[in-house]
Amino acid sequence: MQEEVKKTALYQTHVSLGAKLIPFAGYEMPVRYSSDIEEHKCVREKVGIFDVSHMGEFLINGPKAESLIQKVSSNDASKLTIGQAQYSCLPNEKGGIVDDLLVYKMADQAFMLVVNASNIEKDWNWISKHNEMGAEMKDLSDQTSLFAIQGPKAEDTLQALTETDLSEIPFYHFKLGELAGVQNVIISATGYTGAGGFELYVPNPEAKKVWEAVLEAGKAHGIQPIGLGARDTLRLEMGYCLYGNDIDDQTSPLEAGLGWITKFTKPFINHENLKAQKEKGVDKKLVGFILQEKGIPRAGYPIHNLEGNQIGSVTSGSLSPSMGIGIGLGYVATEYAKPGTRIGISVRKKVLEAKVEKLPLLKK
Amino acid sequence: MLKAVNFGLLTTLFMNFPKELKYTKDHEWVKIEGDIATIGITEFAQKELGDIVYVEVETLGEELESGEVFGTVEAVKTVSDLFMPLSGEVSELNEELEQAPELVNEDPYGEGWMIKIKINGELPGDLMDSEAYGELVGVS
Numbered sequence: 001m002q003e004e005v006k007k008t009a010l011y012q013t014h015v016s017l018g019a020k021l022i023p024f025a026g027y028e029m030p031v032r033y034s035s036d037i038e039e040h041k042c043v044r045e046k047v048g049i050f051d052v053s054h055m056g057e058f059l060i061n062g063p064k065a066e067s068l069i070q071k072v073s074s075n076d077a078s079k080l081t082i083g084q085a086q087y088s089c090l091p092n093e094k095g096g097i098v099d100d101l102l103v104y105k106m107a108d109q110a111f112m113l114v115v116n117a118s119n120i121e122k123d124w125n126w127i128s129k130h131n132e133m134g135a136e137m138k139d140l141s142d143q144t145s146l147f148a149i150q151g152p153k154a155e156d157t158l159q160a161l162t163e164t165d166l167s168e169i170p171f172y173h174f175k176l177g178e179l180a181g182v183q184n185v186i187i188s189a190t191g192y193t194g195a196g197g198f199e200l201y202v203p204n205p206e207a208k209k210v211w212e213a214v215l216e217a218g219k220a221h222g223i224q225p226i227g228l229g230a231r232d233t234l235r236l237e238m239g240y241c242l243y244g245n246d247i248d249d250q251t252s253p254l255e256a257g258l259g260w261i262t263k264f265t266k267p268f269i270n271h272e273n274l275k276a277q278k279e280k281g282v283d284k285k286l287v288g289f290i291l292q293e294k295g296i297p298r299a300g301y302p303i304h305n306l307e308g309n310q311i312g313s314v315t316s317g318s319l320s321p322s323m324g325i326g327i328g329l330g331y332v333a334t335e336y337a338k339p340g341t342r343i344g345i346s347v348r349k350k351v352l353e354a355k356v357e358k359l360p361l362l363k364k
Numbered sequence: 365m366l367k368a369v370n371f372g373l374l375t376t377l378f379m380n381f382p383k384e385l386k387y388t389k390d391h392e393w394v395k396i397e398g399d400i401a402t403i404g405i406t407e408f409a410q411k412e413l414g415d416i417v418y419v420e421v422e423t424l425g426e427e428l429e430s431g432e433v434f435g436t437v438e439a440v441k442t443v444s445d446l447f448m449p450l451s452g453e454v455s456e457l458n459e460e461l462e463q464a465p466e467l468v469n470e471d472p473y474g475e476g477w478m479i480k481i482k483i484n485g486e487l488p489g490d491l492m493d494s495e496a497y498g499e500l501v502g503v504s
Contacts, residue, residue, distance in 0.1 A: 020411075035469075036440040037415045229414065229441050294418065296438050319417050319440050348436070 008053035009145050009207040017225055024228060025117035027054040032227040039230035040321035043195050047151035048226035049214050054117035056141040057201065058124065061110045064135040069103060069111055072130050074253055074274075076263040080105035085172050085190055088261050089253050090126060091270045095277070096249040097256070099123050100241060102190065104174065112186075112201075114146075116243045130269065145207035147200045149214055150234075153221035154197030160217045162187070166198070180213035182206040192231065194238035194360060233318050236327060239288045239359030245299055246286055246315040246329050254278055255331065256286045257359075284312060285337040288361045289345070291326035292353040297345045303330050304344035304351055311336050314345060320362065326352070327361050379407050379501075382473055387497035388449045393473060394491060396483070401450060404477040405437065405468065408501045413439040416468045419461045421446070421479055423454045430488050434479060437468070446478065450487055456480035 006027045008014075014021060019030035030051065033039065042048050060068060069077045075088035082105050090098035099119040104112040115123045120141050128137065149158055155166050164177030164187060174188035179200065186201035202210045215223060232242070241247045247256045254262060254277055264275050291297065297317030302310045317328030328345070336343060339358040344351040381387065386394040391409035395402040410416065421435035428434055428448045435446040457479045460467060468476035492500065 031441075032414055035415050233440060296417070296443065298443060319438075321440065 006054075008051055009204040010051045010053065010211055013208065013211065014051065014225075019225070019227060022228075025054055027117060029054055030225070030227045032229045033225050036227070036229040036233065037321045039224060039226045040233050042222065042224045043151045043193055043226055043230065043234055044322055045152070046222040046224075047149065047153035047157050047197070047218050048224050048230070049211065049218065050148040050150070050226045050228075050231055051145070051211070052148055052199075052231070053145040053204075053207070055146050056115040056117060056120035056123065056139070057144045057146075058113040058115065058127070059106075059110065059136075059138040059140060060113060060127075061136040061138070062134075063109055064131075064133040065109050065111055067133050068127070068131050068135040069113075070266050071133075071268055072127050073101070073103060074258070074263065074268055074271075075103065075261040076265050077103050077105070077111070078266065082107060083173055083175060085174060085188060086261070087172075089247075089258060090123065091253060091262075091268065091274065092126075092249060093270050094249070095252050095270065095273060097243070097247045097251060097253055098126050098249065100243055100247060100258075104186070104188070112140075118244060143204055145202045145204050145210075147202065147207075147211060147214065148191055148193070148197065148231075149200065149218075150191045150193040150197035150226075151195045153218070153223070154195075157214060157218040157221055157223060158187070158198055158200075161213055169198075180210045182210055185210065192240060193234040194240075194362070195234065230321075232316075233321055236316055236318055236329065237320050237322055237360065237362035239329060239361055241286070241329075242316060251286075251331075252277060252282065255282045255284055281334065283334060284331045285334050286315070286329055286331055287337050287356045288329055288359045289327070289343060289354040290320075290323075290357050290361060291328075291345065292355055294326075295345070295347050295350070295352040296326045297328035297330075297347065297352075297354070302346040303332055303354075304346060305336060306342060306344065308344070308351070310346075311343070317345075322362050326354075328354075332356070379411075379498075380473075381406065381408075381494040381498050383494050385473065385494065386449075386491040387494065387500075388447070388491060389500065390447050390449075391501075392447065392449050394449045396487075399483045400455070401452065401481045401483050402477050403446075403449060403479050403481060404472055405446075406497070406501075407472050410469045410472045410476070413437065413442060413444065415440050416465045419458075419465050419468065419478060421454070421457045424457055425454065427453045427484065437478075448481070449491065450481065450483060452481040452484040454479050455482040 303312040312332035314330040418438040
């Protein structure tokens with residue numbers, strides 16, 4: 001396998017904006033332009049634009065498209081109407097998760113799957129392997145740019161660039177429209193921040209034009225480019241899972257709190273085992289927690305009960321820029337998963353007190 | 365103090381590494397005045413770490429060897445150990461950082477200093493001058 005680091009269409013733009021770039025999931029990506037905390041707050045309070053073009057896009061077409069998607073994904077794609085998207089995951093045969101993804105219903109027999117950059121090849125191989133029904137598959141990942149425009153001023157920013165009435169796009173719905181003079185942009189009311197806003201799918205040759213137009217239109221609202229650092233703290237405040245941290249090939253969607261996208265209304269890969277697991281109950285659960293004292297939890301730190309016995313581990317942790325305290329996600333034995341349960345996070349030589357919290361960790 | 369160093373194309377341009385200081389490969393600076401050494405992290409280090417939210421030093425009054433950990437610095441995204449650049453007693457810490465850790469980002473060589481050490485014994489031979497340190501982090 002070639003290990004060359006790829007660049008998004010906006011690479012040079014990020015360099016000239018002074019971004020700190022790091023190799024992430026095989027792409028050279030902006031992790032920070034100015035300050036993680038400042039960028040985070042800009043999204044919560046105003047509006048920010050993220051280049052997340054490293055994400056993968058697959059088109060699944062034809063009369064067999066829906067049955068392939070129904071087979072490989074845990075959510076029920078037959079419930080989608082054209083113009084609607086759903087969060088879903090690809091269960092493996094061993095109880096774990098191949099990837100989490102978005103499923104877009106583009107037309108009657110056409111779907112777009114949006115997958116994690118680090119899993120593009122794995123997902124493609126997995127779905128292909130299960131495509132014995134013969135749906136048409138096309139990988140558009142290298143031709144498609146994806147920008148997330150997130151925050152309370154995202155709609156005002158984008159509305160100035162399009163005739164499409166954005167207020168008419170409900171959450172987890174999308175429209176194809178002209179935006180910044182570019183036709184057939186997928187304008188999707190989705191995101192990974194909990195701050196509201198849109199995600200735009202744009203062909204690579206038009207990417208720079210759209211990016212620059214959004215930055216210009218957002219000036220009056222205080223828009224800033226936002227790096228992957230703030231993207232991670234924003235999603236963590238909401239308790240959204242990050243593949244590779246909180247979910248992976250070993251974790252069950254039911255353990256990860258993804259029961260709401262695991263629909264036993266139809267058969268899918270490993271549904272029998274997952275159904276049995278649901279009926280029996282899981283041994284561990286992914287929970288959100290907030291530190292009750294100064295400190296920052298990090299992935300891999302042990303979680304203890306009050307007696308000092310290890311009951312799990314942290315899978316994601318950070319300072320919450322909005323709350324100014326340490327927050328995290330981690331797996332704990334099910335008996336400790338109830339909101340309000342007091343737990344300890346082992347931070348180097350100390351055990352810091354934390355409390356299991358209902359998600360999202362950041363309350364509105 | 366930084367295990368993996370990434371060189372963004374422009375990250376080290378226009379960075380300031382004052383001539384009167386000594387530097388370590390762990391991206392700390394040392395200012396020696398008589399038998400007292402003041403320690404902090406470099407502009408390069410604060411930039412790599414990003415927003416610094418805690419500086420934790422619990423070794424005040426301890427006698428430590430060169431290379432031993434005297435504390436940790438927590439940024440939003442990462443945590444790093446802080447190493448003694450020379451042997452001695454941790455004689456003072458910058459208490460301002462308790463309330464204002466961002467001073468390390470804003471003024472790494474001034475108000476963002478971290479500890480003072482009462483020097484014990486010889487200075488290590490691997491302390492660098494500003495030119496050698498600049499080369500290490502990619503400023504030619």
